[in-house]
Amino acid sequence: MLPQGQCINAARYCSTLDRLKEAIRRKRPGLLRRGVVLQHDNATPHSANLTQQWLQRYGSEILPHPAHSPNLAPSDFHLFGPLKRHLGGMAFETEDDLISELRNWFDNLNVDFFRVGINSLLSRWLKCIDLHGDYVEK
Known part of the structure; x- marks a missing residue:
């Protein structure tokens, strides 16, 4: 941090x-x-x-x-959605409380979570190439 x-x-x-x-x-x-x-x-x-x-x-x-391509950034297309769902409705008294919750969430993620995100990058890259650099939705 x-x-x-x-x-x-x-x-x-x-x-x-x-x-x-x-x-x-x-x-x-x-x-x-x-x-x-x-x-x-x-x-x-x-x-x-x-x-x-x-x-x-x-x-x-x-x-x-490519510039402005969140569809090719695993954090954008794979990480932030589940993280947002996990944190939804939570309130934190301090920044340290938030950091603690984030560390706990990351520590409890299964290695397969990361494997799936990285492995889906290949198909996204291939779609981006097929679309000549256009945005890849899924």
Whole structure:
């Protein structure tokens, strides 16, 4: 969680990528040898020179992400709906209460939840290609 008033910049994003790389090294070491494919949008921290240098140094491949394409972002098409339904009607006294509830929700998600979201990305990409980049509803 970022301190209030701070935002993601290229240095912070690269630090996040460092932590991701370390987690992959610990959990799936062979994956790093084959190369990692990332998908991120064209936000400034993602397209900054510092980030591009990091990606090149570690041989990461980036899937192109058309602007304004929530249909290709697993968080948008797979995560936010169930999260919104879970939080619906809840009220939180403090930010810490909200953070605690979010951590609890994420901790209790089954690995298959994430697998389904990532696996559906392939069919969405294929539809996007077939539609020459047009919006993919489902």
